[in-house]
Amino acid sequence: MKPVIGVTPDFNPGNREDMGGKEPTYFLRARYVRAIEELGGLPVILPLAAAETDRKRLLSDLDGLLLTGSGPDLSPRLYGERQRYPFTVMSERRSSFESTLARLARRTRLPTLGICGGMQAMNVALGGSLVQDIPAQLHSPLDHRQAPPATELSHTVSIAGGSLLHRILRQREIRVNSSHHQSVKRVAPGLTASATAPDGVIEAIESPRHPFFLGIQWHPEFLYDRFEYHQRLFRAFLAAARARG
Numbered sequence: 658m659k660p661v662i663g664v665t666p667d668f669n670p671g672n673r674e675d676m677g678g679k680e681p682t683y684f685l686r687a688r689y690v691r692a693i694e695e696l697g698g699l700p701v702i703l704p705l706a707a708a709e710t711d712r713k714r715l716l717s718d719l720d721g722l723l724l725t726g727s728g729p730d731l732s733p734r735l736y737g738e739r740q741r742y743p744f745t746v747m748s749e750r751r752s753s754f755e756s757t758l759a760r761l762a763r764r765t766r767l768p769t770l771g772i773c774g775g776m777q778a779m780n781v782a783l784g785g786s787l788v789q790d791i792p793a794q795l796h797s798p799l800d801h802r803q804a805p806p807a808t809e810l811s812h813t814v815s816i817a818g819g820s821l822l823h824r825i826l827r828q829r830e831i832r833v834n835s836s837h838h839q840s841v842k843r844v845a846p847g848l849t850a851s852a853t854a855p856d857g858v859i860e861a862i863e864s865p866r867h868p869f870f871l872g873i874q875w876h877p878e879f880l881y882d883r884f885e886y887h888q889r890l891f892r893a894f895l896a897a898a899r900a901r902g
Contacts, residue, residue, distance in 0.1 A: 659699040660720035660898035664689055665758070665775070666702055667727050668751040675728075688878040689725050689772075696881070696888065698895045705754040712757050721768040721869075721898030724755055724775030726876065730839055731777060736786035742793055744838070747774075756782035763847075768869035768897035770890070773837055776872025780862055785845030788858075791838055797856040801835045807879040811835040814860040814875070820851035821863045821871055825893040826886050833860070833875035833887075840874060869897035 666685040669676035676684040685702060693700040698721070706712050716722070729747040733740045735756070740746070755775070759782035762769040771779040777787055788794050791801050803811040810832040816823045823829065841859040844850050852861035852873070864870035871894075877887040 658899075659697060660895055660901075661718065662693050662698045662700050662721045662723055662895070662898060663703045663715065663719040663758075664693065664700050664723045665725050665751070665755055666705070667725070667729075668705055668748045670748045670750065673728075673745075685725065686878070689723060692878045692881050692891050693723065693895070696891045696895055698898065703754075705750050707750070707754075709757065712754065713761060716758060716761050716765065716767060719767065720901055721770070721894060722758060722762050723894075724759065724769065724771040724778055724872075726773035726775060726836075727751070730774070730789075731781055731787065733787070733789060736781050736843075738786065738789070740789070742790040744790070752778070759783065763864060763867060763870055766867055766901075768894060768901055769867075769871070770869070770894045771872035772878065773874055773876055776862060776874055777839060777841065779870075779872045780841050780845045780848065783845035783848060785841060785848065786843040788840045788842045791840055791858065795856065795858070797858065799854060799856040799858070801837055801840070801854075801858065803835045807834045807836050807876050808883075809834060810880070810884075812854060814852045814854055816861070817849075817851045820849070820861075821865075821869065822851045822861050822873075825889050827889075828886060831886055834879055835874075836876060837874060868901075869894060
């Protein structure tokens with residue numbers, strides 16, 4: 658049986674011209690769905706249910722959870738800060754939904770993969786914080802919003818030995834793409850940083866006490882069909898989901 662993977666979409670509450678304009682709209686790049694489907698999973702795009710009971714029901718029917726990236730950013734209020742820089746804030750509907758699912762997934766030991774904004778959502782949901790704007794706060798010489806398309810590699814990341822990520826990739830350094838201006842600042846209690854960029858920006862987090870609770874800052878859905886080590890991330894995630902089911 659193929660493992661059923663819940664995939665979170667982005668949400669336009671009616672104020673984004675690039676995602677449906679004034680009509681509330683779900684939005685999801687097909688690459689996420691295609692990666693899961695082509696590598697042996699059954700992707701299901703999740704509705705952003707408001708009720709706690711409905712969120713629990715959705716999660717109970719899944720073998721794995723994929724928290725996807727997002728154009729807008731989490732509100733800094735969620736990690737106890739005021740917004741210091743101009744950026745579009747994610748809808749409360751999506752941020753609330755993903756926060757609940759991340760907490761429930763860790764509690765129920767549901768295999769979970771967070772990509773880019775999904776990794777940030779995992780960290781904030783469990784009590785961590787974010788760098789609101791890398792260029793303004795870290796003055797890094799590394800461009801984390803690469804100019805080439807996301808199908809191209811941008812910079813290296815170093816992977817912590819003995820981590821889940823290291824066991825999956827079987828490499829201590831890989832090259833990744835990069836499309837973000839925020840990053841993990843304070844790692845949430847119970848999570849550990851398992852990869853960093855050359856400038857110190859955290860590129861992966863995970864839970865040592867969970868069979869598969871992993872967040873990565875890059876976008877393997879743009880790379881898995883050409884780079885085997887990026888494909889390993891999805892294969893390991895699906896294997897964990899299959900084992901649970």
